[in-house]
Amino acid sequence: MTKLLQWLFGVSLVGLVWAxxxxxxxxxxxxxxxxxxxxxxxxxxxxxxxxYSLATVGYRVATFNDCEEAAKELQEQIKEAKEDLRRKGLKM
Amino acid sequence: MLSPLVSNTRKTSTPGRDNGDKYSVLLPTYNERENLPLIVWLLVKYFGESGYKYEIIVIDDGSPDGTLEIAQQLQGIYGEDKILLRPRAKKLGLGTAYIHGMKHATGNFIIIMDADLSHHPKFIPEFIEKQREGDYDLVSGTRYRGNGGVYGWDLRRKLISRGANFLTQVLLRPGASDLTGSFRLYKKEVLESLVERCVSKGYVFQMEMIVRARQLNYTVGEVPISFVDRVYGESKLGGNEIVSFAKGLLTLFATT
Known part of the structure; x- marks a missing residue:
């Protein structure tokens, strides 16, 4: 059963009980x-x-991690990589 | 040099490190001249430190900036057993890039990731441990759980991302928190069978892969990752992307 059918089934069941x-x-x-x-x-x-949707999305946007550390680490590793690759003879 | 004690603890903490598993990293590239050497360097570093067997397969789609030439130099530095080149004449779809790359992959596991450094190879050992922990068919990186996150996104982008993700979770209940991410580890045969079935393009392709995985009862593990977006200023999520995402979502909603 596709998700669409599952939804139609669920909605009609609730609708029926309601009616x-x-x-x-x-x-x-x-x-x-x-x-x-x-x-x-x-x-x-x-x-x-x-x-519920608004609250959930709002909360998740507010608590979305900003990975400052990861970005900094990457910048340092890029420097290190460039030096090492130059030593190994890579011509950019 | 490792003392015998250290090497013993290593072995017990990661049983079966030398059990013949090999990991093939597929790197589809297009104009990644700057980034390719860096991502390869990082991959070599982290695979070297963790001791898993690996190979890196570069699938360059005829980049005009000379990515292939750089890749050849890297092959000279790191060896033809570590860096494999599988170029294609022009830009073709992601799905066919995976099929093309997999044809010559010798690993029993395939790792797919972006070559633009938004995906950091430091997470790969975590992916592998996670996979072994539950013998998962695929392990997906997630920006939305645990210590996962993003860097370089403004509020608008975060809102669209979270909103789209919430809507998708509600409609598809896919059993994975990050559907559009493309940092994943697959068992080779699982990726082969999934790629065959998936027809979408762009963001939706990754989403379809994980939704179909669920449909076929494959098991999915997740590892939190940090996604470092280095392309500042221009938002990759324009109106067109949102429309095609919505179309893809509805298609999956009606067909899976």
Whole structure:
């Protein structure tokens, strides 16, 4: 199953449960509060996921390591390499 | 000279160092005249220190700047058993470069990396240890985990990178944290079977490789790496790259 199908499957499953509860399709005669909570649930989920995404990406951007040390080490090694290669007879 | 004690501890800490494993480093180059000698020097240094068997395969795509001539000089310095030249007449895709390079590779493991010094050979011994630790089919360097990171990226580039990575993680759940990185170690037969299946270009190629690896139930290990971007000023991530990345992501989403 492709990822696209997995997503369609997941979304339709959630949608189905939501419709059953909200519109009482199976005539389960669920108490009113259930239906009132279920009705705006898709929007809540979407907004929460959006917030989660923004927070996660924001946190990861803020904590993205700047490898100053690695850059410095590389510069030094480049110098060392150039000298050594010249000694070994490399003509740049 | 190592004392016997030191050499013993070395052997126990890295069992099977001399078990016949050989690592072929594939270096596709295009106009890397400046960088090629440096990356080769670093590779020789770190392979020499760690004692693994290796060879470096330079696949130059007809660089007009004379990269091949420099590579020939390096071959003279380090020997034809260490530096192999597999030039091609003109610039062709990355996938075919790997196939072309692998044809003559004598190692049972293949390491792919960029020749522009953004990938540092000091991580290769860590890749190898990681691979042996779990007998992984492939080990991928990651900028997004542990001590991994980048140098020379501005906020915009970091944001795009993290955002694209998050979106990809959500949509594809690939089981690896760095999908577009191209610093990886593969078992030779694994790389062969993956390259055959992958059709994408550019950034998406690396992503497709790891997504397909997951699909084929190959195991993936990860090693944090620092990515040092030495090309200042110009951002490599332009509008075109973003569009082609999005297309590639959606294609993989619908087909894997």
């Amino acid at each position: 059953v509860v909200t519109f009482d399709l199976l005539e389960l005669s669920l108490p009113r509060p259930y239906r009132e909570v279920a009705w705006p649930m898709p929007l809540y989920l979407l907004v929460s996921f959006g917030c």
